[in-house]
Amino acid sequence: MQIKQEKGHYTLYKENEAIGMAVVDGATILRLEIVPEWRGRGYGSYLVKELLRRGGGLDPKQTTRFTAPLPRDEAGRALARRFDFLPEGGRLVRRRVPDLSAVQLCHEFLEAHLTPGGLFLDATCGNGNDTLFLCSLAGQNGRVLGMDIQPQAVDRTNRRLKEAGYDKIGRAVLYDHARLGELVQPGKVDCVLFNFGWLPGAEHDIHSTADGSVPALRAALDALRPGGVLAAVLYSGKVIGDAEKQAALAFFRTLPLTKYTVLVCEFANWADTAPLPCFVIKK
The missing domain is CATH 3.40.50.150 (Vaccinia Virus protein VP39)
Known part of the structure; x- marks a missing residue:
C-alpha cells in the first residue's frame, strides 16, 4: 500500500488502484472515505493510523489534539473508538497527553x-x-x-x-x-x-x-x-x-x-x- 499526499489531500493506493482518501487541515480530519468494495478489510484503520502518525498523534512524548466529523454509520463509529476519538460538541475529538516519565x-x-x-x-x-x-x-x-x-x-x-x-x-x-x-x-x-x-x-x-x-x-x-x-x-x-x-x-x-x-x-x-x-x- 502507498499513500500519496498533496496539500492536505491524502490518497491511499493498493498497487495502482486508489481505494481511499482523506482531507486534512492541520490536526482536523475533514473527510475520510474508503471505496465501498474495499471496506471492512482494515484499510480505514491503516489510513487513520498513518494520518495520526504524520501529525505526531502516535508520539508518546507529544501532546496532541485531533478532530474529525461525527461518523454517519456504525463502522465509522467503531473506527473512531478504535483510535480514541470521542464525541464532543458535535464532532469527534482525540486528545493525547504524554505520560509523566x-x-x-x-x-x-x-x-x-x-x-x-x-x-x-x-x-x-x-x-x-x-x-x-x-x-x-x-x-x-x-x-x-x-x-x-x-x-x-x-x-x-x-x-x-x-x-x-x-x-x-x-x-x-x-x-x-x-x-x-x-x-x-x-x-x-x-x-x-x-x-x-x-x-x-x-x-x-x-x-x-x-x-x-x-x-x-x-x-x-x-x-x-x-x-x-x-x-x-x-x-x-x-x-x-x-x-x-x-x-x-x-x-x-x-x-x-x-x-x-x-x-x-x-x-x-x-x-x-x-x-x-x-x-x-x-x-
Whole structure:
C-alpha cells in the first residue's frame, strides 16, 4: 500500500488502484472515505493510523489534539473508538497527553526546589540530557559538572554543551561517580542528579551497579549543602536485575530523619520494574 499526499489531500493506493482518501487541515480530519468494495478489510484503520502518525498523534512524548466529523454509520463509529476519538460538541475529538516519565518528574521537582546560581552535579551524564537540563537550571551565574566512566558519554555531553551554548556553564569529565567527593568541597553543592542504568544507545552489559552506586549516593549527600537536593532514578529489569535498586532503597531508609527528608515516588499503576524516582533533601 502507498499513500500519496498533496496539500492536505491524502490518497491511499493498493498497487495502482486508489481505494481511499482523506482531507486534512492541520490536526482536523475533514473527510475520510474508503471505496465501498474495499471496506471492512482494515484499510480505514491503516489510513487513520498513518494520518495520526504524520501529525505526531502516535508520539508518546507529544501532546496532541485531533478532530474529525461525527461518523454517519456504525463502522465509522467503531473506527473512531478504535483510535480514541470521542464525541464532543458535535464532532469527534482525540486528545493525547504524554505520560509523566520518571526523568521528567525529577526535572520538575528540581525546578520547583532549586534556584539559579549554584553548583550542580550530573553524576551519570550519559548522552548529556540531564547535564543540559542542569545548565538551564543553573543559569549564567551557576556551574554544572557532569561525569561518567565511559569516554563516549563524556565526549557526547561536552559536544552537546558546546552546541547548546552551555560550555561556559557546564563541562563533563571522565570520572567514577563513586569518587565524586574528590571533585567538590563538602557542603557546597546544590544538587546531585543520578540517572542509573546504562548509557542509552550503548551495550547493556555496561551499567551501574550497587558496588559503585551506593558509595556515590553517600558521597553525594556529603557534597550537598543544607537545603540541597539529591535526585536519583533507579532501574531494574531482566538485564540489570534489581540489586542496585534494592541497595539504594535500603541506603535511603537508613538516613536519619533529623538530617534528611527522603521521598520515593512510586508509579503505583506501572509495572514493578518501572523507573523509580527518589529524592533526598538535606536539612
